[in-house]
Amino acid sequence: MHGGTKMDKIEKRPRGRPRAYEPEVALRQAADAFWKAGYSGTSLDDLSAATGMNRPSLRAAFGDKHTIYLRALADYWGLKFAVMKVALASPGTLPEVLMRVYDSALDIYFSGDEHVRGCFVVGTAITEALGDPEIQDVVTGGFRKLDADFETRLREARDAGELKKDADPEALAMLVSATMHTIAIRARAGASRAELRKLAQKAVGVITG
Amino acid sequence: MHGGTKMDKIEKRPRGRPRAYEPEVALRQAADAFWKAGYSGTSLDDLSAATGMNRPSLRAAFGDKHTIYLRALADYWGLKFAVMKVALASPGTLPEVLMRVYDSALDIYFSGDEHVRGCFVVGTAITEALGDPEIQDVVTGGFRKLDADFETRLREARDAGELKKDADPEALAMLVSATMHTIAIRARAGASRAELRKLAQKAVGVITG
DNA sequence: AACATATTATACGAACCGGTACAAAATTCA
DNA sequence: TGAATTTTGTACCGGTTCGTATAATATGTT
Secondary structure: OOOOOOOOOOOOOOOOOOOOOOHHHHHHHHHHHHHHHOOOOOOHHHHHHHHOOOHHHHHHHHOOHHHHHHHHHHHHHHHHHHHHHHHHHOOOOHHHHHHHHHHHHHHHHOOOOOOOOOOHHHHHHHHHHOOOHHHHHHHHHHHHHHHHHHHHHHHHHHHOOOOOOOOOHHHHHHHHHHHHHHHHHHHHOOOOHHHHHHHHHHHHHHHOO | OOOOOOOOOOOOOOOOOOOOOOHHHHHHHHHHHHHHHOOOOOOHHHHHHHHOOOHHHHHHHHOOHHHHHHHHHHHHHHHHHHHHHHHHHOOOOHHHHHHHHHHHHHHHHOOOOOOOOOOHHHHHHHHHHOOOHHHHHHHHHHHHHHHHHHHHHHHHHHHOOOOOOOOOHHHHHHHHHHHHHHHHHHHHOOOOHHHHHHHHHHHHHHHOO
């Protein structure tokens, strides 16, 4: 539970008073707070309560509220990219792979300790994106990457004969993303995991012909 | 510019000091403010500035912040339902009708005086839905209605021979909604109207076979 | 033991927040 | 003209928000 993966932190302790938190853990807890109530709906006191750190420590460790949010957002994209990469590279037929994509996404959307959370980007960044170019850029970049990854996999499927020869990988990738987006939205709106999985199955059925 | 549509407001003036605003106009201006920055990101002072009304008047006329937001949300759904109904009942082939659906939605999403706004629900209500059951219910109800309207139209199309006999109207309706949702999200993330229209065309192509 | 260093904890400040009391203003009615 | 009625505008309230200055604490170094 505490064992290190690489060198078990034999790093010489730094000079002063030791930290009372682990940066990675605290940042994840901060992200959880944003995930629940959004950027504007989360105060520094909320972050303080979520992490156990007081405001000055929070500031010293991660910067101001905006910076903390951007870090949480970047971490979320990192997780999503990694999970999607694994799912897209998994073996099986195209429908199986796509269902693995959606099941992996649902794992994230329903990863809250008690309740649903939906997608961090759709649930918190989309609202802020209009008035915050920095957030907007990160969001747009992430969508572009996922679109491209889906399209690549669909092109492979077409070339492997899993789709009709005249199938349009770009168009189908848009629908794969669209299905992801509708699931993200509906999760936050209260739909059950079973319901969303069924939706994904129907979408995959149409997309793969 | 000021002429009435029905009876030109010959209604006898009420007793006291006359209102300095038109309730419908003010409510729309308040909705615009929420639309830009979200529920948590909009203060009563913001609403006051947007409507020209001071806080006490705002309160007396429409209730507290939460109530004002719920009214704006209900009005938005009303507009969206009406516009979708017109588009779905319009003449033409199924692809033409669906493109009219998306063009109508884009009319709303790009109806801001200066910038894009995206979908009011996706852009502002989804973030709050998790922690606000009242908002969540309204959002879910709206989605359900639109899903049903799309499905009805698709079933008609199938029965009219515009879709394969074994087409699944429910599955296709999910994809019609999903495409709407991805457009709503991407609009807020900064995509251009032309780009989104192209996306819609590709999606309609796949959906209608 | 004394000092240097890094973090934590408390407390403060200025601005903002949602909401409201109260007086001033504008109108109708008698 | 003056009373009644309704809205507006100002000012205030308690609480929150973000940020920071400052003191206390816990460690390594000499």
